[in-house]
Amino acid sequence: MKYKLIALDVDGTLLSDNHELTEGTMETIKKIAEQGTEFVLCTGRAPGSSIPFMKQMGLEGYIITHNGAATVDVRTEEIIHEFAMNPHGLDSYIDYCHKNNVHFDVNTTFALYVQGAAGLSQEALDLYGKFMVVPKELPGWADMSEPIVKFTVTGQMEELDKVYADWSLWTQEFNMLRSGDFFIDLMHKEASKGAALKKLAEKRGIPAENVMAIGNYYNDLTMLTFAGLGVAMENSPLEVKAAANAITASNNDEGVKLALQKHCL
Known part of the structure; x- marks a missing residue:
């Protein structure tokens, strides 16, 4: 598979407006993960409200939290990197x-x-x-x-x-x-989802062309433009759609599942 690392925004992307993760999306992610692809949640949320979704999907690896300000190991909750403010x-x-x-x-x-x-x-x-x-x-x-x-x-x-x-x-x-x-x-000043995803990809030895990112809002722009394939949700603002390589359905219509099926299965 071309994409070795897939970054997923959470709210407005992975989850529906009711903050739900659908069974269909979860099964698609599990199927791709079983082929050796790493998934990372890349979110404005904190670790405590991100790790449960990784565990629900049976995934380990890493989460990028606080819009890129901190990267955490899912299993150990060790802080891999953080951008500290003054x-x-x-x-x-x-x-x-x-x-x-x-x-x-x-x-x-x-x-x-x-x-x-x-x-x-x-x-x-x-x-x-x-x-x-x-x-x-x-x-x-x-x-x-x-x-x-x-x-x-x-x-x-x-x-x-x-x-x-x-x-x-x-x-x-x-x-x-x-x-x-x-x-x-x-x-x-240097913290962003794109910067954190770049650091994680380098740590994992994965070039940008083998990274896929899916998001829906302005805070996702840096990761969408870093990734070899940046996918915007249908519920994204126009500027976010314009910066992406592809557009998928909305978060309420399992857009993540459809994008993964199209580009990874």
């Missing part, structure tokens, strides 16, 4: 969030921190629950024992459009991207 560089962003009542959280590879975690609304807790996350109280920078890999703000699309426009005028120490309609992420 926490003090986040102070002005946090001040902005406080002044404009914008919700934010701070992520290490395995934990998520929120100011006032104990007082979060049920709506906020339900949102985190969808991603299998339990927020912890954000300590001071001096008391953070693990490197920070991602800073995320959440809100309505119109609210985040303004945040993105405002922050785009700032001198950027970080990589800023829209990882979904309701999310903006800040990461280390």
Whole structure:
């Protein structure tokens, strides 16, 4: 088989809008994995909300999490690589969030921190629950024992459009991207799904032409353009479709399964 490493985005790609992984998609992935192809989930999610899907599919190997900021071994949960942020560089962003009542959280590879975690609304807790996350109280920078890999703000699309426009005028120490309609992420300047996938492919001795990637959003652009075959979902924005080599059906129509059947079986 030409493709030795296949990277799959999770939300909006592998999963339906109901956050479900279909039996048909799972069986197709298992069939290709049995032929020796490695699969890696390449997602904005944390390891705790990504590894369960790998285990559900009977896969080991690696996951690329936090939009490329951390790569983790599925079996041992060892951190293979992470792009650590300068926490003090986040102070002005946090001040902005406080002044404009914008919700934010701070992520290490395995934990998520929120100011006032104990007082979060049920709506906020339900949102985190969808991603299998339990927020912890954000300590001071001096008391953070693990490197920070991602800073995320959440809100309505119109609210985040303004945040993105405002922050785009700032001198950027970080990589800023829209990882979904309701999310903006800040990461280390060099962190991206494409950069992490490139590092993993090199570690596995697999050239780019033998890598396939499937995704649906702006945070997937770097991995779609790195891979020898980049496939965009039908539910992708036009810019993402334009950057891909091929387009498959939507996440609600088993687009991942159909792409894998077409290009790998």
